[in-house]
Amino acid sequence: MALAAAHAAFRVRSSEGLRYKVTVSLPLGYDRPEEAGLRYPVVLALDAEPYLFPLLATAARTNHFFKRSSWYPSSLIPLIDSKYRTSKGDRALVGKSFGGSAVLHAMLDQECSPLFSHYLLGSPSISWDDRAFFRLEEESHKSRRPLSAAVYYAVGGREPSQPGSARDFERVLCSRGYPDLSITVDVVEGEDHGSLSYPFVCRGLNWLAASLARSRA
Numbered sequence: 001m002a003l004a005a006a007h008a009a010f011r012v013r014s015s016e017g018l019r020y021k022v023t024v025s026l027p028l029g030y031d032r033p034e035e036a037g038l039r040y041p042v043v044l045a046l047d048a049e050p051y052l053f054p055l056l057a058t059a060a061r062t063n064h065f066f067k068r069s070s071w072y073p074s075s076l077i078p079l080i081d082s083k084y085r086t087s088k089g090d091r092a093l094v095g096k097s098f099g100g101s102a103v104l105h106a107m108l109d110q111e112c113s114p115l116f117s118h119y120l121l122g123s124p125s126i127s128w129d130d131r132a133f134f135r136l137e138e139e140s141h142k143s144r145r146p147l148s149a150a151v152y153y154a155v156g157g158r159e160p161s162q163p164g165s166a167r168d169f170e171r172v173l174c175s176r177g178y179p180d181l182s183i184t185v186d187v188v189e190g191e192d193h194g195s196l197s198y199p200f201v202c203r204g205l206n207w208l209a210a211s212l213a214r215s216r217a
Helices: 062-068 071-083 098-107 128-140 162-175 197-216
Strands: 003-013 019-027 040-046 056-059 086-096 118-122 149-156 181-188
Touching (some): 003 071, 086 197, 098 118
Parallel strands (some): 040 056, 040 086, 086 118, 118 149
Antiparallel strands (some): 019 056
16 A cells, blocks of 8 residues: 655654654555544554555654663554554554564563554564573463464575575474464575565565455455
C-alpha cells in the first residue's frame, strides 16, 4: 500500500529522561471520512529504517533499547494507540542488524513480548558475546509467559555463521512447544550482511502482509 508523506515527527521523553525521535507515516486515504471506521496494523521499525506499511512508527536510538525496553509499553505504544486508529492485536516490531538484536531482546522480554503479534529480524547479532541471546532465552523461558507470535528471521547466505545460528535458535524455540508460536527462517542466498537490507524489507513485508491476511481470514 502506498504511503503519504510523514504524518508527524515528534520527540517523546521516557520516564528515565531519555528523548526519542518518532516518525509516523500513514496510508493514503487515512483521513478520508469514508475510512473513519478502519483500524490499521502498526509496524514499529527501529533506527528509522525505511519500512513501508499501513501504519509506520519509527523509533530511533536502538542502543538504549536493551536497558530501556520498558519505554515501549509505558510510553510509545500508548501514545501511538491514543493518536491513531490502530489495530491493537496487529503490531509488528522490525529491525535489522543491531536493530534486529533489539527486536530479539523484546521478544524475550517479559513485559514487551505480549505487545507484538509479529517480529521481523534481519541478521541480528545472535552470536554476540558467546551466544548471549541463547543464554538469555534459557534463563528467561521459565519465568516469562509462552511466546505467542509469528516470527520472520532473515539472514544472508554469505554471512559467516549466521544461517547456522538462525537454525539453532529456531530449534531452541521450537523445543519449548509453544502452541501459538510460528517461525520462518529465510536464508537469502548470495547476500551478505550489508546487501541483505532490501531483500529483508521486501521479503519481510510480503511475509507480514500474508500473515495478517491469514489471521483475518
